[in-house]
Structures are given as C-alpha cells and as structure tokens.
Amino acid sequence: MSEDFEEGAFLGLPRGDGPADVAVVPLAYELTTSYGTGACDGPQACVEASAQVELYDDRLGDDLPAGLVISTEPVWEGTTPTLRAQLDELAAYVASFYNGDLFPLFLGGEHGILPPIMHAARHHPSVNGDLSTLTVVQLDAHADLRSSLDDEVFSHACAASRSLDVGVGQLLQAGIRAYSLEEAERIQGDKRIMTFFARDTQHPHTGRAAWQAWLDQLSSLTGPVHFTLDIDGLDGALVPATGTPVPGGLSYWQAVETIETLFANPNVVVISADVNEIVAQDDTPLTQFTAAALATKIIASHVLARREGRWAPRSSSLTQPPDETFFQRFEASVPSAS
Numbered sequence: 001m002s003e004d005f006e007e008g009a010f011l012g013l014p015r016g017d018g019p020a021d022v023a024v025v026p027l028a029y030e031l032t033t034s035y036g037t038g039a040c041d042g043p044q045a046c047v048e049a050s051a052q053v054e055l056y057d058d059r060l061g062d063d064l065p066a067g068l069v070i071s072t073e074p075v076w077e078g079t080t081p082t083l084r085a086q087l088d089e090l091a092a093y094v095a096s097f098y099n100g101d102l103f104p105l106f107l108g109g110e111h112g113i114l115p116p117i118m119h120a121a122r123h124h125p126s127v128n129g130d131l132s133t134l135t136v137v138q139l140d141a142h143a144d145l146r147s148s149l150d151d152e153v154f155s156h157a158c159a160a161s162r163s164l165d166v167g168v169g170q171l172l173q174a175g176i177r178a179y180s181l182e183e184a185e186r187i188q189g190d191k192r193i194m195t196f197f198a199r200d201t202q203h204p205h206t207g208r209a210a211w212q213a214w215l216d217q218l219s220s221l222t223g224p225v226h227f228t229l230d231i232d233g234l235d236g237a238l239v240p241a242t243g244t245p246v247p248g249g250l251s252y253w254q255a256v257e258t259i260e261t262l263f264a265n266p267n268v269v270v271i272s273a274d275v276n277e278i279v280a281q282d283d284t285p286l287t288q289f290t291a292a293a294l295a296t297k298i299i300a301s302h303v304l305a306r307r308e309g310r311w312a313p314r315s316s317s318l319t320q321p322p323d324e325t326f327f328q329r330f331e332a333s334v335p336s337a338s
C-alpha cells in the first residue's frame, strides 16, 4: 500500500487534479432481489476489497492510474420510496456520466440497474440518441430475459428484456446456464439475441471450440458497446456470496479473456461497463475481491484502448438529463407492459 492510499477510493487511488477520465460509480440499488440479499452493500465492499488488488496490469504494462484521473464517486442511494421512482432517479443520475468525456464503470447493486443505465446511454455521443446502434455484451448465469418475475417487470431477472425494450439493438450473452422455457424460446426466436450457453463453452471435451466462437463473435462486433458483468456468470465457487451463485460457470480467466478481447476490437467503442450483483462476503472477501479484480481489469483494458487509439474523449452537447424519463420511454416502447 503506497503512502498516497486514499480510504474509500477504488484501488485506494487519490482523486488527482483535473476532470475525471474514468469514473467508478457505486450504485446501492436493491429492490427486487429474489433470493440472497445484500446486493445493496456490495458496491462499497467491492471498493474496500479493491485496496488489495495490484495496480499493475500485465497487458497495459503499467501501474494504474497510468497518468489518468480515476475518480470514485459517492455511493448513490435512491431517495424515493417506490421502485419505479428509483429507476427514474437512477436513469437521470447516470446520464451525467454519458457526456463522452469519461469512461463510467458502474458497480451494483442488483442487475435491475441495467435498463435505466441503458436508457441514459442514449446520450453518449457514440450512440447519439439511437440506442439501436448499441450492443450489450453480458456475462451472466441467467439469461435475464423473462417478461416478469413475481409479477415485477423490473425484476433483475428481466434486466436484458427491459434493456431491449428501451431500444438496445443487440444482445450478446455468455455464461448462461439457468433459464426458463420462456427464455429459451425468446433466445431462439429473437434475432437481436445471441447466447453462448455455459453447457457448450464449459464442456470438458468440446468447450474450447465453443469458447473460441464466443471470442470470434466479440472480435467481429462493430459500433458502441456496453459491457455488463453479472458476477454470477463466474463459477459459483468464485462468488459464493452473490445473490444466486450457480455451479458450472465461467472461470476467472475466461472473464478476463472476454474483457481483453472486447476492448481490443478496433471497430468497437466500449462506452461504459457495469459489475453487478456484488455482495459483501463475511467469512472471506472472495466474492467482493473477485468483483474488484475484474473491475480493475475493465479499467486497465479501457486505459489500453485509449493508449492505442480505440477510445478518445468526445465532448457532447447532450449533457442534460434525459428529455424523457425512463418510464416515459419504457411505456412508449412497450404500451402493454405498464
């Protein structure tokens, strides 16, 4: 630990001078978690665990912050009483990080944060108001493609469905191994969705070819991308405290390879990322440390993309909060869903 270690900051990095190049944004949101609880404290636990993550990234060949300003924002907590009001509040808050000047990394919180984040992402200059140009790349145990769970259409189990509903153009997912008949049919029938199942990529004999197909898919993407990492996409042994740990998931190195491959694609601009379903584990810090290590890998991969000319700041005039709220947008897209 260096003497400039700053308590409460991601990686202990002091704020530094000037505007932020990377913003780590903890979102303490948990209103629909179905099984485990504690996703609300997860972001803070991840920031604390990051104190033990090495600043050196082998691909970057440098210590973070590598000359940049990495800012850890105050923990966002909703101030409104209902789920719908909190989602609107969240969408308006995160919109301020989509002006194109910086790279936001959101820490959640349950996966229900994704649809309002995607609504806000329309303001990024690379998206320029048209979310249909945006691809979401998702690592997750669950497809998150239900139409509702326990009568709640904004359940974390519907995060991917609602993101498509607010206008996201394409969804690529891997690690998927827990899903319903409804979701299996949706994956089959919806051309916007491409799913790489863990059964195939983790198969002891043929998994290697299936995994390579996933990497090839990431390398052939074009346009703006948001990367969403539900930590339950990893094998449950690595993240035992997450809300719904599932066996048979991705290895740590597969998550790293996904991140490195995506950020290395010269035809993609990764505009933002989130790491979610983090829960503070009491007996060992394994769950939150795993999340912190992968969040650090995301930041290092962004810094490398900047250095190699795949990402540049693009100031936007669209810095105002969204002209329509998340719910206005959602209800316009899916008239029957409200």
Ligand SMILES: [Mn+2]
Pocket (backbone or CB within 6 Å): 111, 140, 141, 142, 144, 156, 159, 230
């Ligand atoms: Mn999820």
